[in-house]
Amino acid sequence: MESQRSKSGEVATLKELKREFEPYSGLILDLDGVIWVGERPIAEALEAVKKLRTLGKKMLFVTNNSTRSRRDYEKRLRDLGLEVDINEIMNSGYATALLLKERYGGGRTYVVGEKGLVEELEGQGLQVISREECWDNGADFVVVGMDRGFNYWKIATAMRAIRQGALFIATNADKTFPSEKGLLPGAGTMVAAISTASGKKPDIIVGKPNVHIFEIALKKMNLRKEEVLVIG
Numbered sequence: 001m002e003s004q005r006s007k008s009g010e011v012a013t014l015k016e017l018k019r020e021f022e023p024y025s026g027l028i029l030d031l032d033g034v035i036w037v038g039e040r041p042i043a044e045a046l047e048a049v050k051k052l053r054t055l056g057k058k059m060l061f062v063t064n065n066s067t068r069s070r071r072d073y074e075k076r077l078r079d080l081g082l083e084v085d086i087n088e089i090m091n092s093g094y095a096t097a098l099l100l101k102e103r104y105g106g107g108r109t110y111v112v113g114e115k116g117l118v119e120e121l122e123g124q125g126l127q128v129i130s131r132e133e134c135w136d137n138g139a140d141f142v143v144v145g146m147d148r149g150f151n152y153w154k155i156a157t158a159m160r161a162i163r164q165g166a167l168f169i170a171t172n173a174d175k176t177f178p179s180e181k182g183l184l185p186g187a188g189t190m191v192a193a194i195s196t197a198s199g200k201k202p203d204i205i206v207g208k209p210n211v212h213i214f215e216i217a218l219k220k221m222n223l224r225k226e227e228v229l230v231i232g
Contacts (some may be wrong), residue, residue, distance in 0.1 A: 014051050026058035026223045028214075030232025031073070032065055038180035041080050049082060058221050059088055064172035064207040066093035066145035066187070068116040069123075087220075092171035092187075092207035093117040095216045096143060097124035099206055100169065107140030110161055112154050112190060117145045117171065131157045138164045144194055144202075145171035146187040159197040168200055172207025 012020070021027070029035065035045050052059070061077065061084065068076075070089045077084045093116055100106060101124040109126045111118055118128050121143065129139060131153065139161045147154070162168045174186035187207075195201055206212045218225060 012048070012051075014054065017048070017051055018055055021052065021055060021057065021229065024057065024229040025227040026060070026221045026229075027052065028060050028062050028217055028221075028228055028230045030208075031061055031063040033178045034232035035061070035077075035080075037178050040180055046080055046082065053083070058223065060090055060217055060221055061088060062090045062208070062213065062217055064092045064174055064187070064213075065177065066091055066096070066117040066120070066171040066207075067114040067148070069119040070094050071119075072116060090213070090217055090220065091116070091120070092213060093120035093145060094123075095213045096145075096169060096171050096206045097121045097126060098216055099204070099212060100124070100126055100141060100143075104140070104167075108138075109141045109143055110134040110139040110157065110166070111143050111145075112150065112158055112194065113143065113145035113147050113171065114149070117143070134161050139166045141169055142166045142194070143169045143171065144187065144191050146177075147190055150190050150193075155193055155197050158194045162194070162198040162200055167203045168194070168198065170202040170205045170207075172210075173202070173205050174207070 036042055070086050070091060073089045073091065074084055074086045097120045106126045109121055109128050111121065111128055121128055135157050142158045142161050170191045171187055173188040173191055175188040176183040177186045191202060204212065218228065
């Protein structure tokens with residue numbers, strides 16, 4: 001969070017932060033690379049966020065990472081000393097779930113992704129189906145996010161459903177993401193593989209920098225885009 005530092009390299013004072021953020025009613029903060037890198041928290045960023053809290057700004061933590069649920073992120077942020085509410089957290093999985101619920105009313109969903117994504121989809125009433133059920137009966141949606149268990153049969157099942165007419169939804173298209181070990185492959189690599197196999201680009205890419213997640217975030221914050229500063 002470079003904008004939070006004074007010329008001396010220290011975290012800006014409360015007075016400096018107040019002056020810098022005066023034009024904004026709300027802040028959207030990324031997590032990966034802003035609040036932490038992999039499992040390593042960024043101490044200066046945590047201190048800056050605590051100070052920003054005292055200014056009374058609306059705050060929303062937004063991440064493209066769908067592997068963890070919002071509840072997981074809430075616990076992690078609290079463990080780092082930040083007083084946050086689950087309603088102040090939005091990941092691409094939750095944004096995807098809201099979009100599918102509000103735009104299409106839900107439906108049968110085959111997921112290429114991890115537990116956190118499934119939890120968010122089911123939390124909004126979407127019916128998550130197994131690979132076998134999808135193979136036999138198809139799906140309304142194929143939702144693709146970061147999946148560290150990605151394999152050939154997940155590609156084949158997603159390809160089959162998409163070719164049969166399922167909407168192809170990507171939580172995000174990040175090619176890589178930062179970790180303590182350096183850059184690692186992101187959800188975009190899974191999306192690209194399924195796109196290549198199915199011969200179809202995603203119908204919707206929800207996460208940053210695409211407009212969908214920001215529209216959902218602004219609606220949740222009840223603010224106009226001119227009133228919000230995005231950090232990260």
